[in-house]
Amino acid sequence: MTSGSAFLLAARRCEIAELEELARTGELVGAIGRLVHGLQRERGISNVFLSSQGTRFASLRLKQIGECRQFEAEVQAQFHRLDTDPAQARNGARLFSRVAVVLHALAGLPALRARIAAQALAPREATAAYVKLVAGLLAVVFEAADSASDPQVSRALVAMFNFMQGKEFAGQERALGAGMFAAGAIDADDQQQWRHLIESQQACFQVFADFADAQVLQADLASRDATLAAEVERLRRLGCASRPGPLSTQLSAVWYDCATRRIDAMRQVEDQLALHLRELCEARIAQARAELRDQQALLQALAGEPSYALEIAAPYGPHLERSMVGLLQEQSRRLQAMSDELAAVRASLDERKLIERAKGLLMEHRQMTEDQAYKALRQMAMNQKRRLADVAEAVLSLADVLPAAAAAHNISARTG
Amino acid sequence: MTSGSAFLLAARRCEIAELEELARTGELVGAIGRLVHGLQRERGISNVFLSSQGTRFASLRLKQIGECRQFEAEVQAQFHRLDTDPAQARNGARLFSRVAVVLHALAGLPALRARIAAQALAPREATAAYVKLVAGLLAVVFEAADSASDPQVSRALVAMFNFMQGKEFAGQERALGAGMFAAGAIDADDQQQWRHLIESQQACFQVFADFADAQVLQADLASRDATLAAEVERLRRLGCASRPGPLSTQLSAVWYDCATRRIDAMRQVEDQLALHLRELCEARIAQARAELRDQQALLQALAGEPSYALEIAAPYGPHLERSMVGLLQEQSRRLQAMSDELAAVRASLDERKLIERAKGLLMEHRQMTEDQAYKALRQMAMNQKRRLADVAEAVLSLADVLPAAAAAHNISARTG
Numbered sequence: 168m169t170s171g172s173a174f175l176l177a178a179r180r181c182e183i184a185e186l187e188e189l190a191r192t193g194e195l196v197g198a199i200g201r202l203v204h205g206l207q208r209e210r211g212i213s214n215v216f217l218s219s220q221g222t223r224f225a226s227l228r229l230k231q232i233g234e235c236r237q238f239e240a241e242v243q244a245q246f247h248r249l250d251t252d253p254a255q256a257r258n259g260a261r262l263f264s265r266v267a268v269v270l271h272a273l274a275g276l277p278a279l280r281a282r283i284a285a286q287a288l289a290p291r292e293a294t295a296a297y298v299k300l301v302a303g304l305l306a307v308v309f310e311a312a313d314s315a316s317d318p319q320v321s322r323a324l325v326a327m328f329n330f331m332q333g334k335e336f337a338g339q340e341r342a343l344g345a346g347m348f349a350a351g352a353i354d355a356d357d358q359q360q361w362r363h364l365i366e367s368q369q370a371c372f373q374v375f376a377d378f379a380d381a382q383v384l385q386a387d388l389a390s391r392d393a394t395l396a397a398e399v400e401r402l403r404r405l406g407c408a409s410r411p412g413p414l415s416t417q418l419s420a421v422w423y424d425c426a427t428r429r430i431d432a433m434r435q436v437e438d439q440l441a442l443h444l445r446e447l448c449e450a451r452i453a454q455a456r457a458e459l460r461d462q463q464a465l466l467q468a469l470a471g472e473p474s475y476a477l478e479i480a481a482p483y484g485p486h487l488e489r490s491m492v493g494l495l496q497e498q499s500r501r502l503q504a505m506s507d508e509l510a511a512v513r514a515s516l517d518e519r520k521l522i523e524r525a526k527g528l529l530m531e532h533r534q535m536t537e538d539q540a541y542k543a544l545r546q547m548a549m550n551q552k553r554r555l556a557d558v559a560e561a562v563l564s565l566a567d568v569l570p571a572a573a574a575a576h577n578i579s580a581r582t583g
Numbered sequence: 584m585t586s587g588s589a590f591l592l593a594a595r596r597c598e599i600a601e602l603e604e605l606a607r608t609g610e611l612v613g614a615i616g617r618l619v620h621g622l623q624r625e626r627g628i629s630n631v632f633l634s635s636q637g638t639r640f641a642s643l644r645l646k647q648i649g650e651c652r653q654f655e656a657e658v659q660a661q662f663h664r665l666d667t668d669p670a671q672a673r674n675g676a677r678l679f680s681r682v683a684v685v686l687h688a689l690a691g692l693p694a695l696r697a698r699i700a701a702q703a704l705a706p707r708e709a710t711a712a713y714v715k716l717v718a719g720l721l722a723v724v725f726e727a728a729d730s731a732s733d734p735q736v737s738r739a740l741v742a743m744f745n746f747m748q749g750k751e752f753a754g755q756e757r758a759l760g761a762g763m764f765a766a767g768a769i770d771a772d773d774q775q776q777w778r779h780l781i782e783s784q785q786a787c788f789q790v791f792a793d794f795a796d797a798q799v800l801q802a803d804l805a806s807r808d809a810t811l812a813a814e815v816e817r818l819r820r821l822g823c824a825s826r827p828g829p830l831s832t833q834l835s836a837v838w839y840d841c842a843t844r845r846i847d848a849m850r851q852v853e854d855q856l857a858l859h860l861r862e863l864c865e866a867r868i869a870q871a872r873a874e875l876r877d878q879q880a881l882l883q884a885l886a887g888e889p890s891y892a893l894e895i896a897a898p899y900g901p902h903l904e905r906s907m908v909g910l911l912q913e914q915s916r917r918l919q920a921m922s923d924e925l926a927a928v929r930a931s932l933d934e935r936k937l938i939e940r941a942k943g944l945l946m947e948h949r950q951m952t953e954d955q956a957y958k959a960l961r962q963m964a965m966n967q968k969r970r971l972a973d974v975a976e977a978v979l980s981l982a983d984v985l986p987a988a989a990a991a992h993n994i995s996a997r998t999g
Contacts, residue, residue, distance in 0.1 A: 170662070171686035174679045181675030246590070259597030260732075261918050263590045268911050270587035316676075495687060496953075498680050500943055506677070507940060524923060527916050537912075 171491075172466040175498060179459040185316045186455060190448035192311045195245040196324065197441035199304050200331060202238035204434050206304075207338040209235050210297035211427065213283050214342050217290040218349050232280060239273060242304075246270070262310045269303040276300070294342050295538070301335055313516050318508035323447055325515055326379035327440045333371030334433045340364040341426035344406050348419035353411045359549055361407035367555075374515055379440070380447075386439040390432045398425050465494065518556040525559035528566050587907075588882040591914060595875045601732045602871060606864035608727045611661040612740065613857035615720050616747060618654040620850050622720075623754040625651050626713035627843065629699050630758050633706040634765050648696060655689060658720075662686070678726045685719045692716070710758050711954070717751055729932050734924035739863055741931055742795035743856045749787030750849045756780040757842035760822050764835035769827045775965055777823035783971075790931055795856070796863075802855040806848040814841050881910065934972040941975035944982055 209231045216224045246266055279296050282288045308331060312324035340361065347357050376384065402422045405414070469490055522544065529540035548558045625647045632640045662682055695712050698704045724747060728740035756777065763773050792800065818838045821830070885906055938960065945956035964974045 170659075171683045171690060174662070174683035174686060178676045178679035178683060181679060185676070243586075246586070260594045260601070261922065263594035263597060264911075264914050264918055267587045267590035267594060268915065270590055271907060271911060274587060491687060495680075495684050496946075499684065500947070502677050502680055503939065503943060507936075520923075523919065527919060530912075531916070 171495075172470070175466070175494065176459065176463060178498065178502075179455065179462060182317075183452060183455045183459065186320070186448060186452045189315055189317060189320045190445070190452065191248065192315070193320075193324075193441070193444040193448055195242075195249065196308050196311055196327060196444070198238070198241045198245045199308055200327075200437050200441060202235065202242045203301050203304050203331060203335065204430075204437070205231070205235040205238045206297055206301055207335070207430065208427075210294055210301075210338065211341055211345070211423065213293050213297070214290045214345060215423065217283060217286060217288065217293055218346065221286055228283075239276075243270075243273075262307070262314065265303070265307045265310050269300075269307060272300045272303050290346060294339075298339060299538075301338075305332055305335060309516070309519065313513060316509070317451060318505055318512055319451060320444070320447060321509055321512045322378045323380065323440070323444045325512055326375050326383065327437075327444060328516075329371045329374040329378070330433070330437060330440060333368045333375060334430060334437070336364050336368040336371065337426070337430050337433065340368070341423065341430065344402070344426065345419050345423045347406055348414055348422050349416055351414050351416040353406075353409060353414060355411055358407045358411075360545075361403070363545060363549060365403065365407075378512070378515065380443050383436065383439050383443050387436045390435050392428075392432065395425060395428055395432075399429055462494065465490070521556050521559040521563065525562040528562060532566075587911075588886070591882070591910065592875065592879060594914065594918075595871065595878060598733075599868060599871045599875065602736070602864060602868045605731055605733060605736045606861070606868065607664065608731070609736075609740075609857070609860040609864055611658075611665065612724050612727055612743060612860070614654070614657045614661045615724055616743075616853050616857060618651065618658045619717050619720050619747060619751065620846075620853070621647065621651040621654045622713055622717055623751070623846065624843075626710055626717075626754065627757055627761070627839065629709050629713070630706045630761060631839065633699060633702060633704065633709055634762065637702055644699075655692075659686075659689075678723070678730065681719070681723045681726050685716075685723060688716045688719050706762060710755075714755060715954075717754075721748055721751060725932070725935065729929060732925070733867060734921055734928055735867060736860070736863060737925055737928045738794045739796065739856070739860045741928055742791050742799065743853075743860060744932075745787045745790040745794070746849070746853060746856060749784045749791060750846060750853070752780050752784040752787065753842070753846050753849065756784070757839065757846065760818070760842065761835050761839045763822055764830055764838050765832055767830050767832040769822075769825060769830060771827055774823045776961075777819070779961060779965060781819065781823075794928070794931065796859050799852065799855050799859050803852045806851050808844070808848065811841060811844055811848075815845055878910065881906070937972050937975040937979065941978040944978060948982075 209228070212224045212228045212231050216228050246269075249262075249266070275296075279288075279293070283293050305328070308324070308328045312321060312328045315321035315324050343357060343361055343364065347354065347361070375387075379387070402418065402425060405418065406422070525544055526537060526540040529535050529543055530537060533540075533543075535543065544555060544558055544562070547553075547562075548555045551558065625644070628640045628644045628647050632644050662685075665678075665682070691712075695704075695709070699709050721744070724740070724744045728737060728744045731737035731740050759773060759777055759780065763770065763777070791803075795803070818834065818841060821834065822838070941960055942953060942956040945951050945959055946953060949956075949959075951959065960971060960974055960978070963969075963978075964971045967974065
């Protein structure tokens, strides 16, 4: 075999190695999904526990913490299975950096739980701490989706990330609604935030629908309960579409229960997504291996034929030259098509990147915390009735045009 | 140290490993530059040899072949230094696939040379074979520029690729002009192609100027000889801007000499580019290592401090918590900024990708060879007085809108 053939086969082996790594990443994403779900429950339970001055959900909370510890151990094991040999990891720097943030937040979890147990924390503060931890875990999933080198697997990961993010907005909606109903009064700011959470969910689930596999979409459809959906919509209307005024505090438990049933149903879909991802990786690996075997056989056949040294650039003779050139062209074309498709899938992740960049700019130039920066963007979006990504783009383009200091000063003035 | 810190350091180590791999890629690119230059000379010499029925440049040709063999051995050694362990290579599949094309073409080089020695080939056929080989080598450089993970190194590689590609257009211009002057008559199609080669060079050198380091630009400026430039422009005017008619065949040698001096001066700039790339990689690696050491020291200091378990999510106590959060945020922000800058640099490579995709489409749907597809695109661009990339985009967008078969049929009708 010529060294050209050896590199052709090496290119295939690279693809297989990348797919195997993606399969491991898929396992990690699955474990993160289970932990996030557990933490979403723990957040909701802790909220009720704190709001009721410790009279409700005390033992449920302990049980949930036990479950979360198990999910956390699984995620930790997956993190350590991640190859920390720097030469092995693809897109390692960004992924590992996200993992570092999660591990740091997980290290703070026992202290958070102790403060909740001691009721030394307002429900909102507790919720904010869990929201931050979940955001860190979702950022790992995002990075995995953004670095996948196979377009089909990338599609599955984009669908998964958006579903998980939509489910997290649903979890935040559960907490906000439970708090508003429990307070027995409507707050206009909370109502606006509630509407924002509903819109954010819809946007995520739309991207999920655009990228998910037909079988997963079927599972999503099957998981929907029309009666439950109607009840959720009724409570949403009472909570966030009514004029400010008193609310029945009894609605808090009703809302909490409905929202929880809705989120638990989403968990089933997430399982389907994880299953699909695993099957997809396995199928792609099997396919790539079969293609490698075919190519090896063909190249060996070519190498066995006599060569006609006087053909232009045809070391194998005219007939076999066409086979070899065909193989090389086919491989280039296939890799090119994959790369184009991958770019198209990844473009769906650009909106989130815009928002992250705009947040970073506000944090740096206006000395805001991450939370403040996000709230500032969201406020601009709500005031201007524009999409969050559009506001983020406006913020970034202003920063490009104006000098740094002036930009920081003008951002909210111009876009606000 | 917490496992969060361990992953923070692992992220840094990934960056260092990526930079070290880029440094090796830089060596490969340097070796490719030398081989391309040698092959460009061999192409020019072979052209004169064939055009003169073997009376000129016979011994010069043998000498040049000897030099090229040495450059080829260097490139082969670099290819084999490329880690063919699939788990190690980043973007391995595409890079290896390009290398396979080059190795296949190099395997055909002895047969090509034998046919030239036997004068069994027209000058144009010989030129076309060398053009194809050089294109394959430049595609490896393109892939290297497109997969670099460090924005500064990526800029340097983009500058280098564009300079090499511009120089290759200058080499093709040399061959075309020498042939036209030698024929002693002006051909309108050749004139059009000549103007296209001049425009293509200018476009490449503009991107080079946008991305190259100041020191390299200085070297480029210093390498320019105003007298030579004026002579090249005079000959270009005679050759491609005159009305069809007879030309003095003596201009062929004058043109060949001027064009060669111009291309040899470019070779000096390429050396500067390679030197800058090497120094840049070394500086970035040294910087990343120093930052890793600083971070290690800081994390060890943090780990030695007492922790206050009851702070929310603050395993290190409030003061040190801020340091740790600061480190994590700084790293995220830095990686984000790098990733944004990288995306901006890579966008400069998109035009070439568009043209490659449009070519692939024509090859697949109209059963054209690569050369025919390129010529078809170039013809459309010249007829419509539009840029090649714009024509490529039009071809691709038509293919998106129309069904596959109809699209193939309509491409040249609609855009032609």
